[in-house]
Amino acid sequence: MELKIGVIGTGAIGQDHIRRFTNKVKGAKVVAVTDIHVERAEQIAQEVGAKFVKTGEELISLPEVDAVVVTSWDPTHEQYVLEAINHNKYVFCEKPLSVETEGCKRIVDAEVKLGKRLVQVGFMRRYDRGYMELKEIIDSGKLGEVLMLHCAHRNVSSGENYDTLMAIVNSAVHEIDVLRWLLNEDYVAAQVIMPKKTSNTHEKLHDPQVLILETESGIHIDVEIFVNCKYGYDIKCEVVCEDGVVSLSNPSYSSIRTAGKDFTGIPIDWEQRFEAAYEQELQLWVDSVTADEMNGPTAWDGYVASVTTTAGTEARETGKRVEIKIDKCPDLYK
Ligand SMILES: NC(=O)c1ccc[n+]([C@@H]2O[C@H](COP(=O)([O-])OP(=O)(O)OC[C@H]3O[C@@H](n4cnc5c(N)ncnc54)[C@H](O)[C@@H]3O)[C@@H](O)[C@H]2O)c1
Numbered sequence: 001m002e003l004k005i006g007v008i009g010t011g012a013i014g015q016d017h018i019r020r021f022t023n024k025v026k027g028a029k030v031v032a033v034t035d036i037h038v039e040r041a042e043q044i045a046q047e048v049g050a051k052f053v054k055t056g057e058e059l060i061s062l063p064e065v066d067a068v069v070v071t072s073w074d075p076t077h078e079q080y081v082l083e084a085i086n087h088n089k090y091v092f093c094e095k096p097l098s099v100e101t102e103g104c105k106r107i108v109d110a111e112v113k114l115g116k117r118l119v120q121v122g123f124m125r126r127y128d129r130g131y132m133e134l135k136e137i138i139d140s141g142k143l144g145e146v147l148m149l150h151c152a153h154r155n156v157s158s159g160e161n162y163d164t165l166m167a168i169v170n171s172a173v174h175e176i177d178v179l180r181w182l183l184n185e186d187y188v189a190a191q192v193i194m195p196k197k198t199s200n201t202h203e204k205l206h207d208p209q210v211l212i213l214e215t216e217s218g219i220h221i222d223v224e225i226f227v228n229c230k231y232g233y234d235i236k237c238e239v240v241c242e243d244g245v246v247s248l249s250n251p252s253y254s255s256i257r258t259a260g261k262d263f264t265g266i267p268i269d270w271e272q273r274f275e276a277a278y279e280q281e282l283q284l285w286v287d288s289v290t291a292d293e294m295n296g297p298t299a300w301d302g303y304v305a306s307v308t309t310t311a312g313t314e315a316r317e318t319g320k321r322v323e324i325k326i327d328k329c330p331d332l333y334k
């Protein structure tokens with residue numbers, strides 16, 4: 001039996017996910033879509049044989065929709081996730097779970113009240129083979145205790161709407177989630193350093209920025225966020241341990257050597273870099289919904305990410321080290 005999915009938001013990643021559900025993921029079918037950009041959504045609905053409905057609320061209430069995917073703009077996520085929980089339906093929500101920590105908390109509270117986990121947040125890096133290998137090596141203890149992580153999140157360019165705030169809230173949020181998962185520890189403090197600004201940015205965006213995080217056991221993490229680096233989509237993560245260093249490498253299957261140089265490709269955007277991770281993320285989500293048991297990134301992970309990005313924002317605005325205070329984790333998420 002196929003899982004019948006309704007998608008809210010048929011923009012860039014919404015279309016990518018619809019394509020994955022239609023062509024790659026097994027056991028699922030998109031049966032309904034909605035977007036405020038009606039014409040495009042109607043066309044996509046027609047292409048995949050789905051129904052177009054006018055609103056997210058209507059889509060969630062359709063009896064033929066078993067599970068919901070939220071890929072609309074950030075400020076709309078919370079309302080649709082809460083609505084799906086009200087209808088007792090599983091919901092996959094792209095990051096961020098809510099634009100406010102209080103909003104994430106409302107979602108956590110709704111799940112706790114229901115006594116069941118229905119939400120998965122789109123932190124796809126946990127499904128990337130590179131990060132999974134790093135985790136395996138760290139967990140094996142072969143390299144001893146982890147001491148420091150040096151990371152970079154570099155995008156080729158950012159749009160005019162991407163501003164200073166978004167470097168942490170929209171981009172580094174991926175590192176915030178995946179590094180916490182990698183280390184199995186929460187963060188206790190954040191600081192932000194604002195280096196010299198690139199000339200390839202605009203007035204509203206200070207680029208690059210460096211986010212510094214400390215974990216419970218004292219591990220130091222630095223994340224360079226440079227979203228107008230010009231040359232490629234480059235995600236770096238070097239884990240320095242007591243007995244060695246393990247690093248992420250970009251997936252690459254060939255290289256060219258000529259004229260005394262060695263050329264290796266670099267992905268151009270996140271879709272290319274994390275294509276396999278997105279596919280695996282959605283396949284495992286469909287499998288877990290079908291088995292009636294969530295096992296991906298939870299609403300609690302979405303809440304912790306939000307607490308951390310908020311502390312990062314405060315650290316940037318004040319120039320100070322800001323403590324990260326996370327509520328007690330409810331039993332539902334342990
Ligand atoms: N995991 C990742 O790597 C990743 C990558 C890209 C985007 N995202 C997240 O996915 C979301 C969408 O990003 P995008 O790049 O596809 O943006 P986008 O602007 O291309 O698409 C968003 C779509 O949502 C629609 N929309 C907005 N409000 C709506 C509403 N109330 N009801 C129905 N449709 C509505 C817009 O018309 C638009 O078509 C964002 O929250 C973003 O943070 C995650």
Ligand SMILES: O[C@H]1[C@H](O)[C@@H](O)[C@H](O)[C@@H](O)[C@H]1O
Pocket residue numbers: 155170171174227270
């Ligand atoms: O920096 C970008 C990230 O690398 C992507 O994975 C998306 O999340 C996108 O929204 C961010 O702007």
